[in-house]
Amino acid sequence: MVDVEALKTQFLDHEFDTREFTLSAEKMATVARVTGETRPEYLDPSREDFQATPAFIGSLSASRHLPIDFPNLGGIPMDGGKAVTCLAPVKPGVALTGRTHLHEIYAKSGRSGRMVFVVSRMEIYDPDGVHVASSDARMVIRERPDA
Numbered sequence: 824m825v826d827v828e829a830l831k832t833q834f835l836d837h838e839f840d841t842r843e844f845t846l847s848a849e850k851m852a853t854v855a856r857v858t859g860e861t862r863p864e865y866l867d868p869s870r871e872d873f874q875a876t877p878a879f880i881g882s883l884s885a886s887r888h889l890p891i892d893f894p895n896l897g898g899i900p901m902d903g904g905k906a907v908t909c910l911a912p913v914k915p916g917v918a919l920t921g922r923t924h925l926h927e928i929y930a931k932s933g934r935s936g937r938m939v940f941v942v943s944r945m946e947i948y949d950p951d952g953v954h955v956a957s958s959d960a961r962m963v964i965r966e967r968p969d970a
Contacts, residue, residue, distance in 0.1 A: 824966065825896050825939050827930045839890040840923040844883055844947075846875055848915035854879045864912075874912035880956050881907045885923040885945050888960065893925075896939055896964045903940060903961030911955040913947070919955070921945045926959060939964045 848868035855865040855876050864872040913919070926944035930937055940963055947956040 824937065825930070825964075827928055827939060830894075830928045834890055834893060834925045835928065836924055836926070837890065838922050838924045840885040840887045840921075840945075842884075842886050842921045842923075842945075844919040844921060845917065846879070846913065846915045846919070848873065851875050851879055851915055854882070868915065872912065874914055877907040877909055877956075880909065880913060880947070881905045881958055883921060883945065883947070883958060884960070885921060885943065887923070888943055888962070889941070890925070896966075898939070898964045898966045901963045901965070903963040905961070906959045908957045908959075909955070910957070911949075911953060913955050918950050920948045921958075922948070935965060937966045939966065 851873075852866055852868050858876065858878050860866060860876055864870055864874055865876045867873060923943055923945045925941060927940065927942035930939050932938075940961060943960045943962070945958045945960075946954055947958070949955050
């Protein structure tokens with residue numbers, strides 16, 4: 824079995840990836856339309872309050888999902904979903920920086936056995952260093968029954 828406490832000690836809260844983004848107003852509006860958004864601040868780039876939807880922010884991804892030296896946990900990895908927290912409007916044409924670290928590592932046991940959850944958090948900053956959004960990507964690894 825994976826030693827979750829040892830993983831936490833070694834890997835939590837250490838930045839392992841940095842990526843730059845500049846969002847296109849056209850792409851932001853297109854994503855808003857195709858996902859059924861109805862609020863004008865997400866649909867109309869001519870508006871002063873035009874901004875990216877949380878779904879668009881959730882589509883931004885780090886170059887790496889795990890630190891380069893993170894161990895292979897074996898088992899069966901699955902996508903455990905995403906969660907986005909918007910702290911300020913994310914505008915088009917602004918150079919953004921995404922900094923990624925492991926935010927949480929924990930285990931749960933269920934009918935199918937023990938599962939290890941690894942939450943990778945990308946914090947997104949504007950050029951002034953203002954934290955505008957966070958995007959959490961959760962990976963679930965079902966341990967093999969013989970582990």
